[in-house]
Amino acid sequence: MKVSITVNGKSFNHDVEARDLLVFYLRDTLRLTGTHVGCDTSSCGACTVHLDGHAVKSCTVLTAQADGRSITTIEGMADGDNLHPLQEGFREEHGLQCGFCTPGMIMVAADLLERNPNPSEHEIREALEGNYCRCTGYHNIIRAIQYAASHAVAA
Amino acid sequence: MGDTQYIGKSVKRVEDKRFITGQGRYTDDIQLPGMVYAHIVRSPYAHAKINSFDIASAQSAPGVVAVFTGDDIKKAGMGGVPCGWQLHFKNGDPMVEPPHPLLIASGDTVKHVGDGVAVVIADTRANARDAADLIYVDYEVFDAVTAAADAVKPGAPLVHESAPGNICFDWEIGNPRAEVDAAMATAHHITRMEYRNQRLAPNAIEPRCAIGDYDGANDRYTLYTTSQNPHLTRLLMCAFVLGLPENKVRVVAPDVGGGFGSKIYHYIEEALMIWASKQLGKPIKWTSTRTEAFLTDAHGRDHTTTAEMGFDQDGKIVALRINTLANVGAYLSTFAAVTPTYLHGTLLQGLYTTPKINLDLKAVFTHSTVIDAYRGAGRPEATYLLERLMSKAAIEMGIDQAELRYKNFIPPFDGVTQPGYQTNVALQYDSGNYKGMLDKGLELIGYQDFLKEQAEARKQGRYLGIGVSTYIEACGIAPSAVVGSLGCRAGLYESAHVRVQPTGTVSVYTGSHSHGQGHETTFAQVVAEYFGIPLSSVEVHHGDTESVAFGMGTYGSRSLAVGGSAIVASCQKVIDKGTKIAAHKLECSEDDLEYSAGTWTVKGTDRSIGFGAIAFTAYVPHQYPKGLEPGMDFSSFYDPSNFTYPNGCHIAVVEVDIETGKVKLLRFAAVDDVGNVINPMIVDGQIHGGLVQGIGQAMLEGVIFDEMGNQTTASYMDYAMPRADDVPSFELGRQVTPCPHNPLGVKGAGEAGAIGSTPAVVNAVADALAPFGVRDLEMPLHSEKVWRAIQAVAKG
Numbered sequence: 001m002k003v004s005i006t007v008n009g010k011s012f013n014h015d016v017e018a019r020d021l022l023v024f025y026l027r028d029t030l031r032l033t034g035t036h037v038g039c040d041t042s043s044c045g046a047c048t049v050h051l052d053g054h055a056v057k058s059c060t061v062l063t064a065q066a067d068g069r070s071i072t073t074i075e076g077m078a079d080g081d082n083l084h085p086l087q088e089g090f091r092e093e094h095g096l097q098c099g100f101c102t103p104g105m106i107m108v109a110a111d112l113l114e115r116n117p118n119p120s121e122h123e124i125r126e127a128l129e130g131n132y133c134r135c136t137g138y139h140n141i142i143r144a145i146q147y148a149a150s151h152a153v154a155a
Numbered sequence: 156m157g158d159t160q161y162i163g164k165s166v167k168r169v170e171d172k173r174f175i176t177g178q179g180r181y182t183d184d185i186q187l188p189g190m191v192y193a194h195i196v197r198s199p200y201a202h203a204k205i206n207s208f209d210i211a212s213a214q215s216a217p218g219v220v221a222v223f224t225g226d227d228i229k230k231a232g233m234g235g236v237p238c239g240w241q242l243h244f245k246n247g248d249p250m251v252e253p254p255h256p257l258l259i260a261s262g263d264t265v266k267h268v269g270d271g272v273a274v275v276i277a278d279t280r281a282n283a284r285d286a287a288d289l290i291y292v293d294y295e296v297f298d299a300v301t302a303a304a305d306a307v308k309p310g311a312p313l314v315h316e317s318a319p320g321n322i323c324f325d326w327e328i329g330n331p332r333a334e335v336d337a338a339m340a341t342a343h344h345i346t347r348m349e350y351r352n353q354r355l356a357p358n359a360i361e362p363r364c365a366i367g368d369y370d371g372a373n374d375r376y377t378l379y380t381t382s383q384n385p386h387l388t389r390l391l392m393c394a395f396v397l398g399l400p401e402n403k404v405r406v407v408a409p410d411v412g413g414g415f416g417s418k419i420y421h422y423i424e425e426a427l428m429i430w431a432s433k434q435l436g437k438p439i440k441w442t443s444t445r446t447e448a449f450l451t452d453a454h455g456r457d458h459t460t461t462a463e464m465g466f467d468q469d470g471k472i473v474a475l476r477i478n479t480l481a482n483v484g485a486y487l488s489t490f491a492a493v494t495p496t497y498l499h500g501t502l503l504q505g506l507y508t509t510p511k512i513n514l515d516l517k518a519v520f521t522h523s524t525v526i527d528a529y530r531g532a533g534r535p536e537a538t539y540l541l542e543r544l545m546s547k548a549a550i551e552m553g554i555d556q557a558e559l560r561y562k563n564f565i566p567p568f569d570g571v572t573q574p575g576y577q578t579n580v581a582l583q584y585d586s587g588n589y590k591g592m593l594d595k596g597l598e599l600i601g602y603q604d605f606l607k608e609q610a611e612a613r614k615q616g617r618y619l620g621i622g623v624s625t626y627i628e629a630c631g632i633a634p635s636a637v638v639g640s641l642g643c644r645a646g647l648y649e650s651a652h653v654r655v656q657p658t659g660t661v662s663v664y665t666g667s668h669s670h671g672q673g674h675e676t677t678f679a680q681v682v683a684e685y686f687g688i689p690l691s692s693v694e695v696h697h698g699d700t701e702s703v704a705f706g707m708g709t710y711g712s713r714s715l716a717v718g719g720s721a722i723v724a725s726c727q728k729v730i731d732k733g734t735k736i737a738a739h740k741l742e743c744s745e746d747d748l749e750y751s752a753g754t755w756t757v758k759g760t761d762r763s764i765g766f767g768a769i770a771f772t773a774y775v776p777h778q779y780p781k782g783l784e785p786g787m788d789f790s791s792f793y794d795p796s797n798f799t800y801p802n803g804c805h806i807a808v809v810e811v812d813i814e815t816g817k818v819k820l821l822r823f824a825a826v827d828d829v830g831n832v833i834n835p836m837i838v839d840g841q842i843h844g845g846l847v848q849g850i851g852q853a854m855l856e857g858v859i860f861d862e863m864g865n866q867t868t869a870s871y872m873d874y875a876m877p878r879a880d881d882v883p884s885f886e887l888g889r890q891v892t893p894c895p896h897n898p899l900g901v902k903g904a905g906e907a908g909a910i911g912s913t914p915a916v917v918n919a920v921a922d923a924l925a926p927f928g929v930r931d932l933e934m935p936l937h938s939e940k941v942w943r944a945i946q947a948v949a950k951g
Binding site for chain 1: 167170171172173174176177178179181183184186269280281359360361391410411412413415442444446459653670671672673708728762797836837839840841843846847848871872877878879880882883884885908926
């Protein structure tokens with residue numbers, strides 16, 4: 001089936017199988033490999049992207065469901081060489097180690113800060129419930145998101 | 156260390172930019188022209204004989220390129236994946252070492268759920284997976300056994316005919332058992348525990364992946380793989396499995412998404428992709444699903460233990476006696492034999508002066524996923540045993556748990572003016588101040604204040620608990636001659652190559668592998684400091700056998716202690732050569748020169764020459780010392796003279812809801828001595844991550860099998876790992892006793908967090924429940940288990 005999807009501001013037209021998952025469309029067809037696959041059960045959150053501005057797990061969305069809609073992936077977060085405050089925060093606060101969960105963490109945190117620009121530590125921890133990190137113990141991911149919250153550019 | 160420019164500074168990581176912008180390059184991100192995809196058909200039975208395969212329908216399915224079964228592998232005459240360490244029975248016989256074939260052939264038996272039996276290769280992942288469902292395997296199913304304690308019972312199903320009673324080997328360490336028995340008989344009090352240190356799944360978030368790419372024109376092979384040690388994988392695969400010349404095989408471990416031990420080992424899929432790629436003349440990719448990861452990534456822990464610690468009337472330990480069954484799973488993984496033995500038994504001295512220690516251990520085959528080193532690897536098992544015994548004994552004897560430890564600590568020693576501490580279990584500790592560590596830990600958590608708060612809370616029916624744990628580990632693995640004498644089939648040195656370019660920039664090639672540890676930053680800090688040049692002039696490369704001379708990889712908290720020392724050795728060679736060139740240029744003797752901050756200066760003068768100018772001269776040797784080779788390019792291999800001994804004190808504070816058994820972790824303080832610290836930010840990050848894995852074992856994690864040998868926890872829906880809201884932020888402290896035997900004075904930080912934290916949490920829960928008479932707790936501390944422990948005591 002034919003789909004037309006906007007990804008990181010660019011529109012793409014492709015013929016896809018009805019059963020294709022969005023995460024594989026992004027990774028294999030568009031070669032946007034910053035979105036990762038860490039599990040088979042929508043549990044790890046490594047595949048989190050934004051669908052029309054909201055965080056979704058792209059392993060649980062059919063490519064066909066994204067037809068006519070807008071996707072933002074980790075590759076679309078920086079403005080040229082200007083990093084998104086969350087990207088800066090993760091670097092400044094050592095919010096990543098192996099980096100595999102990081103894109104998903106950044107995407108879910110962006111959604112959180114959109115809804116709640118000044119979250120408490122408790123609110124941040126709850127917002128990250130759908131995303132596993134096995135390296136950082138979450139400690140510095142919390143700091144990274146707090147950094148972004150305090151350094152956000154006023155929209 | 157004195158004034159430094161980079162060492163000891165929390166330099167932001169240079170590798171981060173690619174990860175935070177989605178430009179990391181993990182194995183599964185690699186797409187090669189003409190690539191096809193593999194799906195492995197795995198046994199749904201833990202123990203069954205394969206009567207026959209029917210692959211005809213799969214072969215003609217859409218997009219299918221090839222189907223290979225265990226029969227094809229057998230016909231090709233390939234060896235199985237080997238074990239890298241050979242132990243011996245107490246009677247001197249070698250351990251039982253059954254073959255671990257790449258795929259199981261008809262007529263042979265599968266030995267765990269997930270054993271590979273066939274591989275389907277197709278044009279897309281989906282077509283490979285669809286076709287796999289069309290393969291029919293006729294199995295004759297037998298009874299299976301997955302718990303070590305069941306496997307050693309008479310009449311238990313046999314995993315390998317070559318291993319009667321399912322015993323891989325038996326082993327002991329320490330003082331003779333009779334001496335320990337005699338000392339135990341003098342004890343005023345004996346604390347005893349019977350428990351299972353449960354099986355864990357490492358769960359790096361990046362699933363394993365392997366791409367085999369055969370280049371027929373040049374008869375060369377490339378393996379891209381999720382590995383912590385690409386050279387070791389190449390060596391094992393070439394020498395033992397495929398019989399290929401190593402110089403024809405390149406192994407690349409690009410960005411790797413976490414390892415924690417599980418990506419040390421040479422796995423069947425790696426050799427399979429290389430072999431199949433040659434058969435088909437196409438690059439082939441296999442990517443593990445998460446369920447496959449649960450079934451086939453090497454698990455950790457799984458000890459069934461009875462331990463007794465005897466004390467005199469003053470609370471001094473007089474003896475420690477342990478019997479353990481260590482599950483090794485269905486086959487011997489690469490380091491399976493050493494993990495429960497030399498990485499476990501040798502740490503049973505802990506931080507205490509225990510005069511008599513004996514561990515008697517049996518390594519046991521079961522119809523289950525292999526078990527090998529997982530973060531900490533043997534040392535968490537030793538620490539859990541010691542530290543639970545100590546805190547349980549403290550409650551039983553009515554002594555404060557910190558006080559009991561103070562009574563038994565090895566006194567401080569620096570390893571320089573005072574000798575190292577010789578344990579009763581083979582090791583000689585390098586340096587340490589264990590009392591100082593506990594002092595700092597108690598201060599950080601506010602121990603005395605907490606005890607008051609706890610007493611107040613109990614009056615109000617709230618049950619708070621505090622758990623103290625201390626640990627020591629043997630890291631910086633390892634002196635080759637020592638490990639060789641203990642059965643290791645490899646050397647455990649590390650290599651480093653420092654290449655100075657004509658313009659004074661530096662490329663470093665290390666045999667260590669970074670999969671989250673930040674070597675590209677830490678190692679660059681070391682080199683920039685050593686040369687006195689900007690950090691931006693140094694670039695660190697790793698993970699490719701084509702560019703790195705050799706390497707033993709990253710595990711056992713060894714990268715900086717061993718790999719970093721090799722880098723320092725190469726840096727010294729650069730400076731020594733630079734001194735010769737500088738002496739020639741400045742027309743002085745080498746002895747008149749001193750090197751500092753990137754400059755050679757004639758002592759007592761203002762005549763000097765910089766690093767860049769010397770590098771340039773080395774490559775444009777017009778005015779040059781006679782007989783000296785041009786160039787500035789040095790390799791070193793560093794073989795450590797001893798293990799390093801990081802140690803620490805971890806303290807947990809919990810509240811237990813006695814109505815539901817729910818445990819809430821309120822605070823966690825950790826003081827660790829990892830020797831000198833190059834990058835405090837990175838070291839703290841390593842500690843944080845380790846703590847949560849250790850807390851995960853205490854509170855949430857555990858692999859469970861049903862009676863047929865199925866893992867009932869083989870997905871993230873069923874296996875609970877800590878999420879962000881399961882843990883608090885951490886309070887960290889640090890003590891530094893530099894390692895006396897390596898040039899950086901570093902001890903290693905990768906595993907520390909995972910070692911001390913597990914018993915700290917369980918001790919805290921035991922402390923909270925002490926008023927009820929609860930003494931023993933079973934991990935993981937799910938609400939139900941804790942609630943049942945309370946009820947069991949209440950009912951008497």
